[in-house]
Amino acid sequence: MRLRRQLSRVFGRAVVRAVAGIALGVIAPLAGAGYFQWDMVELPADSGAACGDGSPYRFFVNRTPTSHSTVIVFEGGGACWDQDACLGIGPLSAANPNGIPPDYMHKLTDMAAFGLVTPFSSRNDPFQAVQTQGWNIVYMPYCTGDVHSGNKVAVYSDTNPSNPRVEYHRGAVNAQAAANWLRTNMGRPRDLLLTGFSAGGVGSTVSYVTVRDTLQPTGKSSLLADSGPLMPAPRSGSPQQYPSLPLHNKIRSAWGLDDPDGLVTRLSGLPGFDVNDLGSTSGALAQRYPDDRFGYLVFQADSDFSAFSYTDFWPDVGNAPDPQAYNRALFSKWEPDINRWRSTLEQHDNIGYFVPFFRNFNLSHCLTIVDFSGTGVQQDNIADISPFVDAVLDRGTMMREYETDHVSDFHQTLSPAIILFKILSALFGIG
């Protein structure tokens, strides 16, 4: 954290260190960086990387000398396609509108969930163990309002024309630049896990090709995408058939996904990827990397991602007269979307999914934030998502869990970590 790393000036030294490190069987050290210490990497402007406000993109690395494997965690936190949301105004607005400060990992007020995310980004979690806590850990903060997918500079002036918001939707550029840095400075990992929650769930999915192809892991490579499902929504269909289609059309334009350097253009060579259907991404990844494993998580009662998907685009949701009508309208779209999404995932043997019903926390949004408590599927005697995570990482039989018991989840107890989260909520407020 104390020192700033730059992308382009350390290549020569890093190669020498990497070679020496391989010879020693441990990972090459970086000057000034200590093992097991969170260190900040600031990507230089000439890499194209940026936060939404134009400030430098910073990410964080915690290395270990005894593992060559790496987990990369993509942070979540809203999205934006208008001025207020990009400024962080409103309940569904984008996180970190003023960028990522150097002390991001020290504070309780900036990181998602006060930094209590996730067991994958915590090496020293006293409550939740996951095997990647012994790996190198990379935390990718979220500050571009584009679910880590964009490559476009937009000027939003819809609410305050005299003081427009310039938004650097550079999420995809950040992922590429960070991957370049990791490859240059840490070499090829043995095993690789990309994971993320919420917007980071989408981000880890759409960044998978970029990061995997850049890092070229020598062992197993996996994805664990939490609560960022890319719903099937072909542009040849109608919104009535595919309720997420209006959202997809909006973000394709707002974030430059179809531009020459945009996400859709870059993914267009993948087998099975339909440039007219963002929902084909998951299947295309499975086909492109048949030996990899892809795990997708979401709650049936997720009231957050569904709100993003439909509120701005469906009057019966956005203008619902009361909460009951809102929920009816929301889930009349979400439920068929989830079922269609599961059907597409089931076409690939290397994809698993875990879809419990409800968690008494964060509007049932995200299974991996804070800890795994409350994510069980009681009908199958599964206490939480741990066996699913292990199956993805260890190449066990891919699990496909869909909870039909809609009662038991209401009786699950809150973990100490989630109680701490609620304390912090009372302390600092939310929103």
Added chain:
Amino acid sequence: MSAPRRQGWKVGAVTVGVAAAVALGWVFLHDDAGSARATSLASTPVPVQAPAAQPVATPMAPAAPSASTPIDVPPGVSADQWQQITAELSGRPDGPAELKRLHDYYTFADALQRFRALRTARPDDPALLPLARALDAGLSARVQRGEVSGPEGLLLKQAVLQVLETDDVQRAIQLRQWQQQALAVQQSQDAAQVADSAARDAAFKRQQATIVAAWQARPPDQRDPRLLQQQLDALRRASYPSTPGGR
């Protein structure tokens, strides 16, 4: 897509946790005396009582690294791995101190793993007490050294206090004190870097506003977004140049 810092969370906060959070949060927010005490403790580590029955290899409060040798194989690594780490660090000026730090860290990590496992399997086991004390002892120093992030540290503190302090209110007060103390120290460490970053950002945004205003002043059909992007990228490169030597 929303991370849990949004309004929606308010709706989701329910039942048991809400009552606890409100009560404990009130204590936090109103503990001015506790804040003062915490500040005064910022540079004075709290003495740690030796555990009555200390398990093998529990971590103690990390001492300032020195060049003296510890240096047996710590828990959690094999002899071969430790030998490799030792060899790797041997060429560095700070190698001995770093080796000592790593030894201490591995001991801490091992204790944490045992604490977590024991807490899950037998939450009332008295062996948790010395483990909790030992983990607690070095926590602030680990946050200051960047071995534990601020939020991680708070979670760890919460975990050990659940063992060390049975009274809910006292636990909340101690958690609050620790949070203020640890983060205040960290903020002072980070202050120069944060100020430098903020100054660069402010200068960048002033110049960006000028460029955008000029672009907006053009007739709509002459506002070329590609030209604007080129200008802004040039400004970013000038504002945030690569630094020779990197870190």
